[in-house]
Amino acid sequence: MKMKAAVMCHTGQPLEILDVELAPPKAGEVLVKVEATGICHSDLNALEDETTPTPTILGHEGAGIVVEVGPNVKSVKPGDRVALSWVPYCGTCEFCVTGSVNLCESAFGPMFAGTLLDGTSRLSVEGETLYHYSILSTFAEYTVVPEMSCIKIPDIMPFAQASLIGCGVATGYGAAVRAAKVTPGSTVAVFGIGGVGVNAIQGARIAGASKIIACDVKEQNLELAKTFGATHVINVAKVAADEALKELTGGYGVHFAIDCSGNTQAAAAAWKGTRKGGTVVVVGAFNPQKELTLPAGGFHRMGKTLKGSFYGDVNPFHDFPIIAQLYLEGKFMLDELVLGKISLEEINKAFDSFHDCSCVNVGRSVITF
Ligand SMILES: [Zn+2]
Ligand SMILES: [Zn+2]
Numbered sequence: 303m304k305m306k307a308a309v310m311c312h313t314g315q316p317l318e319i320l321d322v323e324l325a326p327p328k329a330g331e332v333l334v335k336v337e338a339t340g341i342c343h344s345d346l347n348a349l350e351d352e353t354t355p356t357p358t359i360l361g362h363e364g365a366g367i368v369v370e371v372g373p374n375v376k377s378v379k380p381g382d383r384v385a386l387s388w389v390p391y392c393g394t395c396e397f398c399v400t401g402s403v404n405l406c407e408s409a410f411g412p413m414f415a416g417t418l419l420d421g422t423s424r425l426s427v428e429g430e431t432l433y434h435y436s437i438l439s440t441f442a443e444y445t446v447v448p449e450m451s452c453i454k455i456p457d458i459m460p461f462a463q464a465s466l467i468g469c470g471v472a473t474g475y476g477a478a479v480r481a482a483k484v485t486p487g488s489t490v491a492v493f494g495i496g497g498v499g500v501n502a503i504q505g506a507r508i509a510g511a512s513k514i515i516a517c518d519v520k521e522q523n524l525e526l527a528k529t530f531g532a533t534h535v536i537n538v539a540k541v542a543a544d545e546a547l548k549e550l551t552g553g554y555g556v557h558f559a560i561d562c563s564g565n566t567q568a569a570a571a572a573w574k575g576t577r578k579g580g581t582v583v584v585v586g587a588f589n590p591q592k593e594l595t596l597p598a599g600g601f602h603r604m605g606k607t608l609k610g611s612f613y614g615d616v617n618p619f620h621d622f623p624i625i626a627q628l629y630l631e632g633k634f635m636l637d638e639l640v641l642g643k644i645s646l647e648e649i650n651k652a653f654d655s656f657h658d659c660s661c662v663n664v665g666r667s668v669i670t671f
Contacts, residue, residue: 307425308649309432311357314350322359322432324668327353327372327446334384334447335637338460338643339440339576340666342469343497349653352435354417358433359425361440362388363666365464368452373428375449383455385626387472387618388436390419390450395497404613413437419448439464441649442558443671453622456630462643462668463636467622471636474501474562475625476614480507482558486510489525489556491535491547492532493572494563494586495523497499499529500664502585504634507611511558515550518570524662530635538571544627547575555580562586566594573597573608581607585614643666644646 303324308317325331340363348354364386368378378384391398391406398406412419416433425432425439439445455464477498478484486662490506492499495518506514509529516527516532536546548555557580559572564586572582573596590595596608598666616622628634644652644667652667 303444305443306646306647307359308361308375309357309427309622310329310354310360311351313352313354313356317360317653319647320427322442323426324442324444324446325426327370327424328420329373330375331372331418331446332368332375332449333370333468333593333643334366334386334452335369336364336440336445336671337366338465338668338670340466340668341649342468342666344469344544345655346596346653346656354435357427357430358435359439359442360435361442362436362438363465364438364440364445365455367462369386369444369648371449377449378452379549383414383457383459383461383464384452385440385453385455385467386440386447387468387622388413388438388449389474389613389618390437392450396581397584397651399654402615403433404615407529418446423594436590441646442671443646453618455622455626459626462640462670465484465627465668466636466666468618470497471501471625471639472616472618472671473585473614474503475505476616476621477560477562477583478502479590480506480560480615480621481585481611482560482581482583484511484558487512488558489513489515489551490525490628491515491559491572491575493517493538493554493559493561493568494565495520495527495664496562497587497664497666499562502562503521503527503530503532504557506560508628508633510526512616513550514528515547515556517571517620523664529638536614540567543571544574551577557581560585564588568594569594570596576606578603579605581609583609583611585611639665640668643670645669646671
């Protein structure tokens with residue numbers, strides 16, 4: 303079938319709206335009419351990254367309606383409304399069978415090769431093959447995705463809000479609820495108040511934390527953190543975060559710290575500001591050239607846990623419906639994350655706004671069709 307899509311033809315260049323050919327779904331695949339797709343900072347990173355295979359269709363935060371299913375698809379049918387996950391899983395690999403579906407072996411190769419799970423593409427333009435991006439390629443009117451990327455959502459769930467669940471929302475919520483396992487009455491520090499951080503705050507709030515302390519270098523991010531549930535804020539550009547955290551917690555430090563900043567110094571401060579027996583979850587991506595340095599003295603006596611987390615340790619089929627339900631009950635803020643709705647043709651304007659430092663880096667422009 304023919305459809306309109308925003309195509310990344312060259313690294314760093316504006317996307318081009320082209321008529322693209324989309325082949326039908328193969329076994330285990332689903333054709334989805336994209337109703338809404340968020341524009342994420344990761345899409346900008348991919349646009350500016352020379353290792354992204356081109357030409358490609360970016361976009362990895364989407365929601366829509368199932369139009370057609372390939373052979374052997376059992377969990378969805380035409381007409382179902384779905385939110386998309388960019389971490390489909392196989393259910394049979396070493397990591398899936400031990401409960402870590404977010405670490406499934408099957409998705410990573412195709413994700414970086416720019417294909418679907420079978421190593422091939424369904425996309426082409428005038429006979430030239432287009433690459434997929436993050437297995438979803440949602441900057442298009444339609445997309446073919448793995449069945450294991452399609453999570454059913456309630457019919458009353460608005461698509462723009464649903465489209466955001468599958469990326470920063472799930473990662474932040476999961477970092478607090480699944481990876482850190484925040485407990486009622488506990489104290490939580492969240493470092494890095496961006497698209498993941500505000501949702502870690504929301505996860506901590508829903509888990510019943512008594513104090514949620516937002517740590518960032520920007521005053522406007524800290525103000526925003528309060529609207530999502532932070533009870534206290536620390537401007538880490540002005541004061542030492544670990545000392546400030548201890549001051550707010552009777553000298554002990556927090557029970558849980560969640561680092562969403564991608565900054566190794568912030569992670570070290572999170573470690574120092576966490577109490578004995580506490581847990582630090584690092585969900586932000588560090589620069590691989592850097593090393594994380596932690597104080598060695600008394601390490602064994604502290605009994606702390608340092609844990610990395612990919613995709614917030616979520617299982618999309620379990621956690622997306624929970625987040626949707628929490629939203630519908632008024633307990634999880636998604637409306638505030640939809641900064642504006644735009645058309646596919648306006649996509650380059652949204653990318654440009656990422657370069658404007660005055661723009662708040664929480665929330666999304668969402669393309670609706
Ligand atoms: Zn994203
Ligand atoms: Zn697997």
